[in-house]
Amino acid sequence: MELEQLQKTAAEVADREDVKYVIGWKKGSYGYRVAPGFIEDAAGAAELIFSPLCTANLATYLTLVEKLPVPRGQEADDRKVAVMVKGCDSRAVAQLLVEKGIGREEVVVIGCPCPGVVDPELLAEKYPETEETVEIKWTEDGFLLVRGEEEIEISRDELLAEKCRLCRYPNPVISDVMLGEPVETRELVEDEGVAEIENRDVDERAAYWEEQFAKCVRCYSCRNVCPLCYCQDCILDRLNPTWVNRAVNFSENTAFNIARAFHLAGRCIECGECERVCPANIPLGRLNRKLAREVRDKYGFEPGVDPEAEPFQASFKPDDPEDFIL
Amino acid sequence: MSAMLLKKEKWPEFVEKLAGKKLWAPGADGDAMRFAPVTEGETPALDFNNTRVPPKEALFPQTETMYRFQLGAEEMEEPQLEDETVLLGVRPCDARAMTIVEKLFRWDIDDPYYVKRRELVTVVGLACSDPGLNCFCTSVGGGPASTEGLDLLMVDLGDNYLLEALTEKGETLLESAGDLLEKADSDAVKEKEKLVLEAEKKIKREVKTEGVPEGLPGLWEDPLWQNVSASCLGCGTCTYLCPTCHCFDIQDETEGFESRRCRMWDSCMFGEYTLHTSGHNPRPTRRERTRNRISHKYSYYVDKFDVIACVGCGRCINLCPVNIDIVEILKKVEEAL
């Protein structure tokens, strides 16, 4: 996709009367960082970029913005919000529509077919970050890192984020404006991360997750970054009743992580944001993908693909599997 | 006591001499992420960049039992804090943060837990020879070898560590190491000074704080707050991982009839933090919360305790999931002033 086309489209959309702002990606403050940008007019669109560093799922902001009571005498601003989405992000929008978290009329979806983003941590490990912002481009079969004069070719397998390796929806499933040509879709591949854990025995699994969950600092960034965790009144914040205590220890962390993963069963669209933002590097994606796989294999359901579908946990089929029932 | 030298191969022996005290060191649990108690017989490695979770948790644990009691009874049992603790390899910025936070915990009424832990701890610092990308300690009154809050400063001189005792606690520690140490000659001291200068030069990021404490309240309604907070997720990463953030929540937790009142880190970036029971929230959106976080560090704290509550460790920049960069925010503040 050409950057020019993206910026031109964003400028057009931002200038529309009925659009509040366009949420896109812009260059971050240093190194490999990319920050979400909120573009209110055509002039701002020049900041926007789309590169293998655009990992953030911007659909989060559709539900994150606080809805305050409108002061008396003023009118509510019900203009649309335009959001740029990759394939996985578009599934979040679709799932939000399924759950009626947002209305179709509230949002303009700008679709960006995505050949796969890099794993920022892996990247920084292999090619240390510097204070200058660095550009990365997609090439035929990998990435091109442009650092000043220097250009480094990197193969796709070396840096591709785990979620992208498993991705089957690189093209937005829903969009109002589509940028560029669709990219090639890939077949379902086995999720090695999940399989690796499944192959351990119960005690080893327990030990593995104990180690992981014990690291959690309960900053709730995984919850907040998730486009589908948007309850106004989260069960984790509640004190009355207190389902999960606020103390940070292994037991409560497990309860929190299970609650979080479970609330995403049949809803997680595998954008991998929770895993990316976790300051403790807990492999949350594995939890989510395990559930997503069970939902797909056992119940034949895939969230965020069809905006007209019924929500998974609020529907049933009479012949759902029940081999686990005594 | 003047500066001493410790050969690197004698580092394990040095650690052994500290037996009997509780040792905390970075990454001791096999993960370079945080400070953790060192298991006996283990020698902590000191080749690390700063930990993700600051060592504040050694003095102000993420969850701390204040007292425990049986449900229905009236007796409360307090924890006995008496273990002498040594923190190994604390970066100068984190040690400075301890002195800053201590001002609040000693303000008017002493916080018994923090003050007690602070008294029992000996902080062994490790000067930075290779500061991180987002370090800006030199802009907020610190430096790669700042000694504030430290009892003992170690400088890595290649084959040796240069040890300088800064307080009585530090000297006692050096004395206990005894014959492991050699007196440092003037060359070593010179080398240290050179290293520190070099490290300072490596720090690229800076903030200008002049006029900020006085000026911030005047920017109350400035559009910059909306701009910088638009992408904020409202998570607690920046505050939990900040060495000077010190807010906490108090909760009663019960298991069977055993109950305890404990406190845990809290974050002003959470909506629940200021929410009144009535449903009214004085800081209803991320804009107010971001404004409060920055103002508290750079203005309110300066008013009350005469020091900026930010030590420039760069953690909030490194780990913010959406690249909210405090250096950039302060640049914008400066422009708006």
Add this chain to the structure above:
Amino acid sequence: MSATFEPNIVAFLCNWCSYAGADLAGTSRERYPANLQIIRVMCSGRVNPLYVMNALQQGADGVLVSGCHPGDCHYMEGNYYARRRLGMLKDLMEFIGVDPRRFHMSWVSASEGHKWKEVVEKTVEDAREAGPFEGFRRRQIDW
């Protein structure tokens, strides 16, 4: 250990079928293990997965959820939702290393006193084999 270990089981029974079934087992003098702490809920669909988590956190060694047979739900379809939800929970718990023998679900109607006895025996026996649950139990308060 396993020979003498008596597990704590928390059982969530639906008001209309399983609770009545358990009642029937009692009135028909069926003998079954007494390791159960029964919590009556209006419908198995009412059982939030967090209840199961919480039971395990607070000292249960096993959890049983029992409701009406599919199609018999007093509220028409509550047990269908429960089946989906708790099936997923079982997968998730297994994945994080909770012994699958600790969590069971069953359909017991009001007339199945004998089946109830069998379900309880199986649940208790499984939990006994799995041993005391330590996993993510809330531990003793330490300083």
Add this chain to the structure above:
Amino acid sequence: MKTNGNPYIPHTATVEETWFETYGERCIKTFKVVFDDQEVRENWSHQPGQCAMIGVLGAGESMISISCSPTEGKFLRFSVMRMGKVTQALHQLEPGDKMMVRGPYGNSFPVDEWQGKKILTIGGGIGQAPLRPIVEYVRANLDQYEGLTMIYGARTSGDLCFKGEFEEMESCSDLSCHLTIDVEEEDWSGNVGFVPQMLLDLNPSPENTIAITCGPPIMIRFVLENLKKLGFSDEQIYTTLENRMKCGIGKCGRCNAGGMYVCKDGPVFSYAVLKEIPEAFA
């Protein structure tokens, strides 16, 4: 005073008497409590306007204003609205039960400075609770003050707290008591209308007067506006703030309003101070 050395450890007190001020889902219950320990009881001293952290072990603690004046005796009174986890647990307490109390916290009304002045209190709803001690204090020391005017309003007559006490006040010549409710009711012979409007109607002279207000944020905002209209200077206006609090001793940071710790620098602020803190009116 005896503090156990640890300011977080509360004193045990026994509930002597309880009664309901209002009824309904968010009912207000008043507790009269006395410390168990004689030393604590003797040494406890609080000033009108201060708060205490009260709670039940196992449920938690809440910052509640002490709604009695030290002139009333060696006991404490708290009026608590049933809202969350802690206040629900508090509402379970009956005479003879134990309540945990620590404090007193915060600054207080500068009652000594105010000697020789007229006092005007303007309260709304549960906001009367922190004002009650100053009313009682002035009543007990009437010779030191020029007089007391009390304006108090609530949504309905059923929502008025301390109803029983107002009749007595009306009979005293140095005191005047004005009650108002928001909407008309059958058996209500008093004033109907909002508190800020009633203030305008009464038109008290600002001369040698101190005005103290407490109530819901929206009421405070309009009362302040109207006081300014009446010619009150910033230094003559006081209010008590509240924010979510956890520690009570200026550590936890929860109650920050701007740079102020409401639990230590407050809860009593003069408008001259408060107007510099935009967050206080948020």
